[in-house]
Amino acid sequence: MTTRLRYAPSPTGFLHIGGARTALFNWAYARRTGGVFVLRIEDTDRARSTDEYEEAILEGMRWLGMDWDEGPGIGGPFGPYRQTERFDRYERVAAELLASGAAYRCFCDSARLDALRTRQREAGETPAYDGTCRDLALEEAERRAAAGEPFTVRFRVPKDGETLVQDLVCGEVRFPNADVDDWIMVRTDGTPTYNFCVVCDDSHMRITHVLRGEEHLTNTPKQVLLFEALGLEPPAFAHLPLMLGNDGKKLSKRTGDTSLQDYRDKGYPAAAVMNFLCLQGWGLDETTTIFSLDDLVRHFDPKDVRKGGSVFDPKKFLWMAGEYLRRESLEELATHCAPFVVAAGLATEEELAERAEWFRAVLATERERIQLYSELPARIAYLFQDDDAVVYDPKAEKNARKHEGRIELLETYLEWLRPRLDPLDVDAVREATKAFVAERELRFPALFQPLRCALMGAAGGADLFDVMALLGPERVERRIRAAMERLA
């Protein structure tokens, strides 16, 4: 039997990183088993769902490298793939359940239900439907419904026994039926609720494995019971442990960025995001930390997912971003960094394209020093500043001013340097400069600190001779001359 997995987001917000991980696991297992990956949009919350969010979610999935075989836009044999387009199907199933007695009409209104809940809570009881309409005669219920009295449809949960959930991650989980509420399947306005849609769709779409967040575990007996009432075999479940904030609670906006979009905008490489997210609850093997989407597909099995929740560690995430960034070719890096450089106003896209080779050389000097694409602009801003107004970092200036005779040294050095600048042999000049310093019985910082301040205005950074190559002879000279005045 071919496996069929799905990711079923609700377009009421951007793609959450927890949701992204769930999608990744479902996708990976579908690919690993040569099965089908279905995308289904759960948009039954009409008030909060928007097309913009739906598109943002799809875009996020594509960004991480996922594709899907069936879903909105591309269709498939079990469409439509948007729940709001499947209402006729839910109506049919509800009618069937009503007729078989597996479900019943409930005429209690929200006001009564709210009051009931409040009363139960105050009495220290677990809020649950009290069953007022559960035993209404079918004829009477039909008569009242026909008379226009508003009603919801509730699932009739057996009073006795227990429902067994077979979970690939948690093992066997038992729920006494007495603890499962007679939940609402269809609202007063005729729209279906989540648990009802999920079962209708998962069964109709022949879903074989449901991998989802652990917060759904307590919904599962309701769904299993419904599958049984429909005479169907439930799919295999795997409830994934939650991703936690540093407060140990379910990751929320309070504890950090939770939307995938945030990380993309911050300049995290997509592959790093994929890798890091998977590491929350799953590992490739005993020691591998860095792995690719391909590795994930080759090895992922829900059985290997750990049970405990995992705290999201932004520092490790940042480290991983750097690992991926450093592995990129200069061409890839240029493509990824360019938008950030443009957004910072340093250069236009056209300018970067015209000086592509130069830009790659710039990246070669900085790739070891950044972890995110977004860190580049601030680090290379010095290259775009006017030569007589390079912004001197206080620390750089202080370092430079430490050295007596800096002005004279810069002047002497410039004289020495000028004939060697055009053409510039970086390695040769670097070595020759060291000899220049040694001959004068100086320590390296005596020259390098004022020089670094002059050329970059920074206390640290790229090799100074690489920087000279990036600036070109005229600008190097102008900057040194400017420094001779500014550091006097």
Added chain:
RNA sequence: GGCCCCAUCGUCUAGCCUGGCCUAGGACACCAGGUUUUCAUCCUGGCGACAGGGGUUCAAAUCCCCUUGGGGUCACCA
């Protein structure tokens, strides 16, 4: 509170199912060195955990029970 899930370094985790190979392995972070013109990268080393208590067993991180702790969920949201 009821129900459910979980429990190894600060964090992510390996080991647990199929007890001995565990003096508990790796990674991030942190600390200390090394390399370097600086910063970063890189290399070396260090710090650091089986929640507690009972069992079972020749032997328990591994199996069982209890306690404690944490989390999830209890909607006409998904």
